[in-house]
Amino acid sequence: MVTTRLHWSDLPAKTRAAIEATTGPIHQAETVSGGYNSEIAVRLDTARGTLFVKGLRSDHPRAWTQGREAAVAPHTGGLAPSLLWRVRETGWDLLGFEFVADGRHADYSAGSPDPLLLADALTRLAETSVPDIELKRAEKRWAAYIPEPRHRAALAGEHLAHTDFNPENVLIAHERAVMVDWAWATRAAPWLDPALACIWLIATGKQTPAQAEQWAARMPAWHMAPRDALNAFAQANARLWTEIADENPGPWSASLRDAAGRYAAFRSTT
Incomplete structure (x- = not known):
């Protein structure tokens, strides 16, 4: 909407x-x-x-x-x-x-320093435990798209996840990444944010899935993701973005649908 x-x-x-x-x-x-x-x-x-x-x-x-x-x-x-x-x-x-003075929206292209700044921020966020507030749990948020219970369980965690890496939600100022718009904050495993950000690097940064995962590998939390759960999560997001693009057609949703599909296809071969 x-x-x-x-x-x-x-x-x-x-x-x-x-x-x-x-x-x-x-x-x-x-x-x-x-x-x-x-x-x-x-x-x-x-x-x-x-x-x-x-x-x-x-x-x-x-x-x-x-x-x-x-x-x-x-x-x-x-x-x-x-x-x-x-x-x-x-x-x-x-x-x-x-107000974030001198802030600009992140550039996710391969030659930009911004993805590295985002990786630094996500590494810090992965160390942040969820506060005692009401948040949706990742294993429930994606439940409709992940049929296997053990794959859903792998999304669960007690870490604060941002989950929405539209480059307009990441401001670059004074050589650091500042994340805004926390409306979709979620209680999750710490590897979830890097996996979600990969789709945005592919969609808006025109990076390949392999390049996006090389970026994600900079973060310790990435290496905590079970391979089969990561594959299932990639497939889930491909289904989710297809649904979003069908309900809200346009260049923006189509680019995310295509990027999520490419990433899911890549994960299925690794």
Whole structure:
């Protein structure tokens, strides 16, 4: 489901006033075009500094993602922008985050340094235990696509996984990768994130499956993945992205479907 992007001026006056009471006077509001999940995504220049605000109407089908991000934010170990506040007013749920100065979206191509920075961040994340908050478990999230119980069980773990490596969710700033949009954070085995990121390296970085796995092998967690479970997980994501592309046709979903299919085919021969 792609969400229609609105502007700061589309928010009710009472909602904007509630935010301004938190931030101080707002000098400028600039809508951010990237991302698919937020109705509001805006950079605010305020009397107290610059910040990023994202949000949804409280009755939006994905309004739960606001609560998920708010719950995860204190536990990301410096790998994500700090959550500064949450405002729920006049039917809106909005989160205010630290603004990543000089941040740019990651480039996943083979010649870019960005995948190495992401690998460093994922190595740190793999060392992060899941906080005591409600998160979906990986073995349940992918259950419909993995029929074999032992393969589903291999996805289980007590580590915090991001799971959504759209390059717009990885900001590069000051020689480090910062991960944003934790709405799909999951309780999982630590090898899950590298496996999911491989598909994005293939789709948007135009890397081969072999190159993507060479990148993944930089991370200790990758070597914890049972081969048969990794193969089953690759097949599961190929089915998942085919389903997504069928339901939401377009170049973006087609590229992920094709990349996931190529990766699953590669895994079946290794």
